[in-house]
Amino acid sequence: MEVQLQIKMNDKLFLRDPEQTELGKKIIRHSIQLIHKNGFELFTFKKLAEDIGTTEAGIYRYFENKHRLLVYLTAWYWGWLQYHLVFNTNNINDPAVKLKKVIHLLATTVVDDAKTIHINEALLHQIIITEGSKAYLTNHVTEDNKEQLFKPYKDLCAVIAEIILEYNSKYKYPRSLASTIIEMAHFQNFFMTNLPALTDFGKSKDELKVALFLEDLVFSSIRKK
Amino acid sequence: MEVQLQIKMNDKLFLRDPEQTELGKKIIRHSIQLIHKNGFELFTFKKLAEDIGTTEAGIYRYFENKHRLLVYLTAWYWGWLQYHLVFNTNNINDPAVKLKKVIHLLATTVVDDAKTIHINEALLHQIIITEGSKAYLTNHVTEDNKEQLFKPYKDLCAVIAEIILEYNSKYKYPRSLASTIIEMAHFQNFFMTNLPALTDFGKSKDELKVALFLEDLVFSSIRKK
DNA sequence: TTTTCAAAGATAGTATTACTATCTCTGTCA
DNA sequence: TGACAGAGATAGTAATACTATCTTTGAAAA
Numbered sequence: 482m483e484v485q486l487q488i489k490m491n492d493k494l495f496l497r498d499p500e501q502t503e504l505g506k507k508i509i510r511h512s513i514q515l516i517h518k519n520g521f522e523l524f525t526f527k528k529l530a531e532d533i534g535t536t537e538a539g540i541y542r543y544f545e546n547k548h549r550l551l552v553y554l555t556a557w558y559w560g561w562l563q564y565h566l567v568f569n570t571n572n573i574n575d576p577a578v579k580l581k582k583v584i585h586l587l588a589t590t591v592v593d594d595a596k597t598i599h600i601n602e603a604l605l606h607q608i609i610i611t612e613g614s615k616a617y618l619t620n621h622v623t624e625d626n627k628e629q630l631f632k633p634y635k636d637l638c639a640v641i642a643e644i645i646l647e648y649n650s651k652y653k654y655p656r657s658l659a660s661t662i663i664e665m666a667h668f669q670n671f672f673m674t675n676l677p678a679l680t681d682f683g684k685s686k687d688e689l690k691v692a693l694f695l696e697d698l699v700f701s702s703i704r705k706k
Numbered sequence: 707m708e709v710q711l712q713i714k715m716n717d718k719l720f721l722r723d724p725e726q727t728e729l730g731k732k733i734i735r736h737s738i739q740l741i742h743k744n745g746f747e748l749f750t751f752k753k754l755a756e757d758i759g760t761t762e763a764g765i766y767r768y769f770e771n772k773h774r775l776l777v778y779l780t781a782w783y784w785g786w787l788q789y790h791l792v793f794n795t796n797n798i799n800d801p802a803v804k805l806k807k808v809i810h811l812l813a814t815t816v817v818d819d820a821k822t823i824h825i826n827e828a829l830l831h832q833i834i835i836t837e838g839s840k841a842y843l844t845n846h847v848t849e850d851n852k853e854q855l856f857k858p859y860k861d862l863c864a865v866i867a868e869i870i871l872e873y874n875s876k877y878k879y880p881r882s883l884a885s886t887i888i889e890m891a892h893f894q895n896f897f898m899t900n901l902p903a904l905t906d907f908g909k910s911k912d913e914l915k916v917a918l919f920l921e922d923l924v925f926s927s928i929r930k931k
Numbered sequence: 932t933t934t935t936c937a938a939a940g941a942t943a944g945t946a947t948t949a950c951t952a953t954c955t956c957t958g959t960c961a
Numbered sequence: 962t963g964a965c966a967g968a969g970a971t972a973g974t975a976a977t978a979c980t981a982t983c984t985t986t987g988a989a990a991a
């Protein structure tokens with residue numbers, strides 16, 4: 482049996498739903514490749530259009546601008562990750578085991594998911610590490626947030642906070658700890674590869690160690706005192 | 707007695723040292739104001755030149771491009787902060803007290819420092835919160851890092867890691883914890899103001915609570931077990 | 932079968948951005 | 962007296978970030 486996975490997306494994220502057409506899917510697939518290759522700053526709709534074999538105007542029918550496309554990609558990623566998280570922690574009762582799963586899911590390499598043909602999750606994961614925070618680090622965060630563009634991120638954070646409270650209902654900072662786990666899973670990974678002096682994993686470059694650091698951090702904090 | 711403070715800067719950060727001329731100082735002062743007002747994406751050398759009353763070409767004599775200017779500002783900030791950190795923790799022996807100082811210095815509002823006339827540290831602090839990570843989240847981090855552009859950040863991280871080891875020499879992740887403190891001091895602040903659902907301080911919007919969260923996180927992790 | 936209409940191709944054009952180049956003026960240090 | 966650094970003035974270019982409009986195509990509704 483072949484299963485296909487579709488992440489339901491907020492329609493404020495696009496002008497025309499890229500999941501619904503061939504061109505739309507090409508935009509997603511090729512933008513992931515191009516951003517991964519050149520970084521978000523050097524990425525332009527012109528280059529993307531040339532890559533796909535369409536025109537700039539064609540891309541603009543789907544996304545208002547390249548920032549919105551980045552927000553779309555991040556939103557998709559967080560939605561996909563939450564699906565996996567819920568799927569992987571299903572039937573597990575022990576919140577400690579759940580939390581460890583969460584940390585590993587966030588901190589270690591993602592493998593391409595065959596259930597989404599037009600998205601290479603491994604590349605997307607790398608993009609989120611380097612470019613993810615640029616989705617909200619703008620002077621129009623507030624307006625974007627009002628349009629619910631960051632809902633998938635906030636939902637994921639809420640799910641993790643929930644598990645933290647299951648472990649210790651008295652812990653005072655479940656949401657902040659959840660966003661810390663998410664951000665640090667990515668930043669420590671980025672640092673390890675690019676600015677190793679900022680981590681303790683520079684020599685080994687082993688992302689499992691990032692996960693162990695986060696586990697230590699989280700369980701020390703939330704253990705009942 | 708009037709004291710003037712000069713942070714020694716790596717000369718790879720600029721083409722002509724902005725601290726040495728009137729125009730240079732104006733560039734720094736006005737760029738801080740403009741980036742704070744419009745955000746880094748909308749900031750251009752043209753606007754800056756108009757603001758100052760000089761020309762674009764004039765700015766380009768000091769900085770290769772706007773990204774380099776951002777890197778300069780962040781480097782300056784980390785240098786300045788490390789000076790304050792060392793100054794404030796001088797003569798303190800208890801590493802726990804030192805660490806609390808560090809956390810508060812990082813997490814709470816900076817007041818303008820009269821010792822640096824052309825730099826408004828309060829505004830600069832806000833800029834670092836929103837734009838700081840964009841200094842290194844690029845596809846040319848590695849080259850920039852080779853030019854030592856991020857040295858002040860890494861030095862600060864090393865100083866904090868040192869204090870962590872003073873507290874508990876057995877702790878396994880001093881650097882990663884240090885970079886976590888630095889990043890989270892800023893991110894939790896940003897989230898509190900702009901995406902409050904990602905924190906536990908949304909209602910109060912009290913940056914002291916960010917500091918308390920970080921204290922709890924840090925001391926839980928490094929306490930001797 | 933015809934019409935209708937959404938999607939996308941084709942082409943053009945604009946304001947702004949991100950630079951580079953060159954020439955002149957001015958003040959100062961040697 | 963002149964040499965030279967710093968900066969003002971002006972011009973120009975390639976690329977970026979869009980917007981507009983017109984045509985073609987293919988598939989479904991009338």
